[in-house]
Amino acid sequence: MEKTIRRSQGWFGRTGKDGFIYRAWMKKQGIAAHELQGKPVIGICNTWSELTPCNSHFRELAEAVKRGVLEAGGFPVEFPVMSLGETLIKPTAMLYRNLVSMDVEESIRANPLDGVVLLCGCDKTTPALVMGACSVDLPTIVVSGGAMLTGRHEGRNISTSDIWRFSESVRSGKMTEEALTLAEAGMCRSDGHCAVMGTASTMACMTEALGISLPQNAAIPAPDAARKVLAQLSGSAIVRMVHEDVRLSHILTREAFENAIKVNAAIGGSTNFAIHLLAIAARIGVQLSLEDIDTVAAGIPLLANLQPAGRYFMEDFYYAGGLPVVIKELLPQLHAQCVTAAGATVQQIYEGCVNYNDEVIAGIQQPFNEVSGIMVLKGNLCENGAVIKPAAASAHLMQHTGRAVVFEDIDHYKALVDDPDLDVQANDILVLKNVGPKGYPGMPEVGNMGLPAKLLAQGVTDMVRISDGRMSGTGFGTVVLHVSPEAAAGGTLAIVQTGDIITLDVPARKLEIALSAEEIAARKAQWQNAVKPAARGYVQLYQQHVQQAHLGADFDFLQGGSGSEVSRDSH
Structure with missing residues (x-):
C-alpha cells in the first residue's frame, strides 16, 4: 500500500536548508526526530x-x-x-x-x-x-x-439569566446593592x-x-x-x-x-x-x-x-x-x-440513547411547548428580516400594536430610561437604533433593554422591544433583534420616530410600521447617518466590510475559503 504523504511533510519531510530549519527549531523543544517523520x-x-x-x-x-x-x-x-x-x-x-x-x-x-x-x-x-x-x-x-x-444563592439555584431579574429588582427598589453583591458571590x-x-x-x-x-x-x-x-x-x-x-x-x-x-x-x-x-x-x-x-x-x-x-x-x-x-x-x-x-x-x-429525567427533556409526543425555535419576521421595518425567540417571549405580546418610544443609540437610552418624565406607557414599543454591526460597531447584546424605571414601579415585567442589536442567550422577553438593514446602513429603522405606530404579529411573521412607502422614502431622503466611521485600524476595516445580520455579519471578503495550500511555501 502506498504511504500517504502528510501535509506536515511539506515542512518536516523536506531536504536541504528548508527542511533543516523546520526540523532543527522544533527539535530545540526536546522533540525526537522520529516524531517529525510522517x-x-x-x-x-x-x-x-x-x-x-x-x-x-x-x-x-x-x-x-x-x-x-x-x-x-x-x-x-x-x-x-x-x-x-x-x-x-x-x-x-x-x-x-x-x-x-x-x-x-x-x-x-x-x-x-x-x-x-x-x-x-x-x-x-x-x-x-x-x-x-x-x-x-x-x-x-x-x-x-x-x-x-x-449557581446557588439563599438556598435556591441561580444562573446568569437571573442577572436580568436582579438588575430590574435593584432598579425598582425591590433589591439592594448589598443583596446583589451577595448573589454575585454565588453565581459562578x-x-x-x-x-x-x-x-x-x-x-x-x-x-x-x-x-x-x-x-x-x-x-x-x-x-x-x-x-x-x-x-x-x-x-x-x-x-x-x-x-x-x-x-x-x-x-x-x-x-x-x-x-x-x-x-x-x-x-x-x-x-x-x-x-x-x-x-x-x-x-x-x-x-x-x-x-x-x-x-x-x-x-x-x-x-x-x-x-x-x-x-x-x-x-x-x-x-x-x-x-x-x-x-x-x-x-x-x-x-x-x-x-x-x-x-x-x-x-x-x-438511536439507543436513554432519557433519565423527563422533567428536563420531554418526549416528542408531549413537549414542554409547541412553540420553539427562532422565528424570522419580515415587513417594511425589517426588509431583510429580524428574529424573535417566542419561547422566551410573553404570549400576550406576540400580536401587539403600540406607539414607538425611540432611543437613537445606547447612550440616549441610558440617559432617558430611568427619567421619571419619560413619556412612555406599558403598551408602547421600545425602539433602539444604531446598535447593529456597523452602528455600534459590533452589534452588542443590548437588545433586551431594561424597562423604564417608572413602568417597573407599576409592576410591568415585559414590553415589545425592537433593535438592530443582539441579546444574550441568557436573556428573555418579547424582544425583536437583528433588524436588517440596520439603522446605520439606512434601513427603515433609521427613520422611526417616537409616536409612530408599529405592529408585531409573530404568528404572521410580520413587523410593520404604519407609514406609507412614500413617507418612508421621504424620511430616508432627509436622513443623515449619525454614526461616525472609525478613523483607523481594525474597527475601520470592520465597518467597511461587515455584512448585515441576515447574512451572518461576516466580512464580505471572507466568504468561502482558500483551502489549505500556502501561497508561498519557501523561504
Whole structure:
C-alpha cells in the first residue's frame, strides 16, 4: 500500500536548508526526530486566557487532548489564538469574532498541521474558530469547555439569566446593592461557561448537532472528569479523521445544517445561533438563508426544559442524558444518515440513547411547548428580516400594536430610561437604533433593554422591544433583534420616530410600521447617518466590510475559503 504523504511533510519531510530549519527549531523543544517523520501533526487551537474566565480550564483540557493524540499515534502541537471573553471585552466580543476567525484561518493554513482540534467555550470562541477552520477545510473536531456548575444563592439555584431579574429588582427598589453583591458571590461556582442554554451552550449543542464534535460534547459540565475523557477521545478521533481524510466539508453538508436548525429549536437555543450558523455556512460554501432557520424548524417543539425558556440548567441537562436524548427524539425529523466526527452516522450514534429525567427533556409526543425555535419576521421595518425567540417571549405580546418610544443609540437610552418624565406607557414599543454591526460597531447584546424605571414601579415585567442589536442567550422577553438593514446602513429603522405606530404579529411573521412607502422614502431622503466611521485600524476595516445580520455579519471578503495550500511555501 502506498504511504500517504502528510501535509506536515511539506515542512518536516523536506531536504536541504528548508527542511533543516523546520526540523532543527522544533527539535530545540526536546522533540525526537522520529516524531517529525510522517506522524499526523495535530494542532490544538487553544482559546485559553485569564481574560476569558469561561475558558480558564483549557490548559488542562489541552493536556487531555494531547493524551488522545499520542495514544492514537499522532503528534500534538498546541497553539494560541486571540480569545474572546464575553464578560470582560469591550465594546463587545462580537466586534472581534471575525478577527479571531482570520487568526484561526491563517494560523492553521500557515503551519505544518494535518488536523486540528478546536478548544472553544465562551460565546464567540466557538463560531470564530469553526469559521476560520472551515475556510481551510482540514480534518477538524471541536471540544467545548462545558458549562459551569449551577449557581446557588439563599438556598435556591441561580444562573446568569437571573442577572436580568436582579438588575430590574435593584432598579425598582425591590433589591439592594448589598443583596446583589451577595448573589454575585454565588453565581459562578466553577470553571465553565454560563450554566443555562445561553449562547455558549447553544454553540456547544450546535457543534454536536452538526456532527463536528463527539456525542455528549454539548452538556458535560466543565468540572466533571468526563469532560477530560471526552477531550482525550477527541484527540484520538482527530488522528483517525486525518488517516481517513474526513474534512469539515465532508461533514458540514446542507443536511447537517438542517439538523442543527431543528435541534436548536428543540433545545430553545439562543437567537445568536442564527447569525453564527449563517456565517459558518457561508465559509464552508453551503447555501443557507435566514428564512431557512425559520422554515426548516417548522413543527419542531421545545423538548429541553432549560433556562431561560424553561426551569432547569445545563448540569441537569447532562444528568438527564444530554443532547443525545434530544437528537434521539428528533431522529424521524432529522437527516439521520449524516456522517459525523465520531465515525458513525447520526442514526447509529443516537438511536439507543436513554432519557433519565423527563422533567428536563420531554418526549416528542408531549413537549414542554409547541412553540420553539427562532422565528424570522419580515415587513417594511425589517426588509431583510429580524428574529424573535417566542419561547422566551410573553404570549400576550406576540400580536401587539403600540406607539414607538425611540432611543437613537445606547447612550440616549441610558440617559432617558430611568427619567421619571419619560413619556412612555406599558403598551408602547421600545425602539433602539444604531446598535447593529456597523452602528455600534459590533452589534452588542443590548437588545433586551431594561424597562423604564417608572413602568417597573407599576409592576410591568415585559414590553415589545425592537433593535438592530443582539441579546444574550441568557436573556428573555418579547424582544425583536437583528433588524436588517440596520439603522446605520439606512434601513427603515433609521427613520422611526417616537409616536409612530408599529405592529408585531409573530404568528404572521410580520413587523410593520404604519407609514406609507412614500413617507418612508421621504424620511430616508432627509436622513443623515449619525454614526461616525472609525478613523483607523481594525474597527475601520470592520465597518467597511461587515455584512448585515441576515447574512451572518461576516466580512464580505471572507466568504468561502482558500483551502489549505500556502501561497508561498519557501523561504
